[in-house]
Structure formats: structure tokens, C-alpha cells
Amino acid sequence: MKDLLSKFKIELPEGIYLKDPESSTLGKKIIENSIILIEEIGFEDFNFKKLGKYIGSNESSIYRYFESKHKILLYLTSWYWSWLEYQMVLETYSINNPKETLIQAIDVVTRTTKQDNKYTHINEVLLNQIVIDQNSKSYHTKDVDIENKDGLFLPFKRVVHRLSDIIVDCNSSYEYPLSLASTIIVGALKQHFIKTHFKSISNYDEYKKPTDFFTDLALKTLLLHG
Template sequence: MINLLQNFKIEVPKGIFIKDPETSELGKRIIKHSIELIDQLGFEQFNFKKLGADINSNESSIYRYFESKHHLLMYLTSWYWVWIEYQLVLETFALKAPKEKLEKAIEVLTRTTEQDSNFEHINEVLLNKIIIKENAKAYLTCDVDTENEEGFFMPFKRVVKRFAEVIQDYNGKYLFPLSLASSTVEGALHQHFFADHFKTLTNNTDATSVTQFYTNVIFNTLMHEE
């Protein structure tokens, strides 16, 4: 963990992109404007032609970085989960009490997102909105097994596994730490989506209630399994 904190750099699995967008100004503009356009249009209506017009560049220039808009979405989701992993490690690293560490981990994984000034070309608030709406589309495809074997989903899987370890530290007898961890990470996205679009399907109506809900669910679940 110490090495992660000292040498932190957001690294997306290399097979997702053809050319690393972080290595050029054009690549960074592609990422910046793709986040803004996907937020505005939705992933279905987004395409490279519209992105090219938005950045005043040829559509073909975007294909030098990404094979398809699906790969671009996987890049954005992977970037986001690496960023979340960093926050998870950073904010729980110094906590020794398992209960306090679990409370903080739940908060990190379920809270709303604030802008991070360390990455000028990425609006994390908009990216979080995209993840809430589009995250599942990165892996709900017929190519998921192949892409999984190629390591494209490692950032997301690392977040779940780190959270599962925190759960186990709190209650080592609990039999389903990975299932609880993955259900919480994905479920929090769904609850934020419902709060915005299906308000009659959730009791989570403010910025902190998703965290409060999962804190209640997880601690009650683990308490009964001790």
C-alpha cells in the first residue's frame, strides 16, 4: 500500500487503447471532451464523428487512440476505478480499527464525487455521472470473457477485492465477502441512478443517504454472521 501511495499514477490496462491518450495533448482533449459529450448525449448517441467535430479534429485521429467507442468507454470506466482505488487506499491506510476502516471504505465507495484538481483534463464529477449510468455497458457484452482474460476489468476487480479484504478484517467468519463487496459497489451506482430517475424505487434521496443505507446493510449483515 505504501508503494501505491508513493508512486501513484493512473494506469489503464494497455489493451484497451491503441495509443495512450495521456501521452499527447490531442489524447487528453479526446478524453476531456468524450466525458463531456457522453454526459450530454448518453453513450448510445455518442460517436467518434460527433467527438471529432467537438475537438475540431478528424474522426480518423480518434481511431488512432481507440478501436471503438466501446473501448473508449472501457478506458473511462477503468480510469475511474483506478482513481477510486487510490482514494480507498489513501483514506483507509492509517486506520487501524477494523470497524473504522470499514466505515470509511463504505463511505468512499458510495458517496457522491467531488472534483479532483490533480487531473485538469478529467472532470471527475461528470465522469461519476457517466459511471452511474453507463458502467455496466462496459462489460455487459458478448466479448466480456475475452476482454476479462485480457485484463481489461482489473481496476474494477481490484476495488472489489480490496473492499472484500476490509470486510474480512472486520469479520473473518463471514462467508461471502466478495459477493457483499461487489453487490455494494454496483448497488451504490444503482441507488444513485434511482435517486435521479426512479425516485419511487428508493429511500435514498440526498447526498449522504446511499452511504447511510449501505453502512446499515453491511454492519447489520456482518453482525448477524459473527
């Protein structure tokens, strides 16, 4: 397992991009600065013309990598989910107790992200904020079923299935492990948004975090159905 983790490489569905941005300096620059610009001005105001000006490159050069800004958002969110899956594997593989494994896995998918210096062109803290704010826009589209059939959401679905498997290990009689897993993962994004923007309808403070809520929810749900 240690050898597997040391060789880990984030791989995304090829249908998201026209040319792999990881294959060139310009491609990495596009990804790095897309994160910065989207977080700064929002996805609605983001476009290739602004990105080209921001990185000092022709707009047409960006179109060689991505056919639309929607595909860039898909790339960024998919990268995040693939990276999060790696964090989950890394932080749970040596835990032998199912309950402790679940607690740690929930922590990984619900906590506030810290910078990972392994990927110098990716600011995971800013990317996490983009996922919190914009993730639903990557699939709330008319083409969601087509893109799902083409496998463009596989990184996200892998995270859900991995957490679901951990839930099953904790309580094999529970009937809704996938639903609980997806609720925790997607719900955490919503709760972080609410914590920041709608504090009056949350119970979070200096000491209570979304991680605490979802850990409590999962453990009590599984205990009730045990």
C-alpha cells in the same frame, strides 16, 4: 505508504487503447471531451464523428487511440475504478480499527463524487455520472469473457478485492466477502440512479443517502454472521 501515495499513477490495461491517450495533448483532449460529450448526449448517440467535430480534429485521429467507442467507455470506467481505488487507499491507510476502516471504505465507493483537481483533463464529477449511467454497458457485451480474460476489467476487480479484504478484516468468518463487496460497489451505482430517476421506490431524501443504506447493510450483515 505516504511515499507510495505521492508517486501514485493511474495505470490502465494496455489492451483498452491503441495509443496511450495520456502520452499526448490530443489524447488527453480526446478523454476530456469524451467525458463531456457522453454525459451531454448519452453513450448511444456518442460516436467518433461527433467527437472529432466537437474537438476540431479528424475522426481518423481518434481511431489512432481507440478502435471503438466501446473501448473509450472501457477506458473511462477503468480510469474511474483505478482513481477510486486510490481514494480508498488514501483514506483508509491510517485507520487501525477494522470497523472504522470498513465504514470509510464504504463511504468512498458509495458517496457522491467531488472534483479532484489533481487531474485537470478529467472531470471526476461528470465521469462519476457516466459510470452511474453507463457502467454496465462496458461489460454487458458478447465479448465480456474475452475482455475479462485479457485483463480489461482489472481496475474494477481490484476495487472489489480491496473492499473484500477489508470485510474479511472486519469479520473473517463471513462466507461471502467478495459477493458483499461487489454488491455494495455495483449496487451503489444503481441506488444513485434510482435516487435520481425513481425517487418513489427509494428511501432517500435530504438526509438519507446510498452511503447510509450500504453502511447499515454491511454492518448488520457482518454482525449477524459474527
